[in-house]
Amino acid sequence: MMDMYSIIVSVIGVGLIVFILRYFLSGPDSIEIATIALDQQHVRIRVKGGYEPALVVLRRGVPAVLEFFRDEEDSCSERVVLHAFNKSAFLPAHESTRVEFTPDRTGKFAYNCGMGMLTGEILVKEA
Numbered sequence: 001m002m003d004m005y006s007i008i009v010s011v012i013g014v015g016l017i018v019f020i021l022r023y024f025l026s027g028p029d030s031i032e033i034a035t036i037a038l039d040q041q042h043v044r045i046r047v048k049g050g051y052e053p054a055l056v057v058l059r060r061g062v063p064a065v066l067e068f069f070r071d072e073e074d075s076c077s078e079r080v081v082l083h084a085f086n087k088s089a090f091l092p093a094h095e096s097t098r099v100e101f102t103p104d105r106t107g108k109f110a111y112n113c114g115m116g117m118l119t120g121e122i123l124v125k126e127a
């Protein structure tokens, strides 16, 4: 019989393994399915002349953290706007910025830089 602590450690362990595999296997224009741990889904997005992975898959109704790492100083990408979820954030260069929201409906939603030149996509699936 596993206690709560063992379960949490196992979930984190599996999440780390999945993250490491994805990190090394992901190429350009890749798809990333958010890792769920402790009732929260989390995904990292690199911002450099676009968004990598270009498509992120989230589950509806689960609090989401998109962690944008802006790996450049080009002012084009300094702001990210998620129209569909009423969210926007300033992304300091060479830093990670967390954008948090709970996807409330399924579908495919584009998000952009402040000028609408860069585009990424979020696919929200039924949990």
Ligand SMILES: [Cu+2]
Pocket: 075, 076, 077, 113, 114, 115, 116, 117, 118
């Ligand atoms: Cu831009």
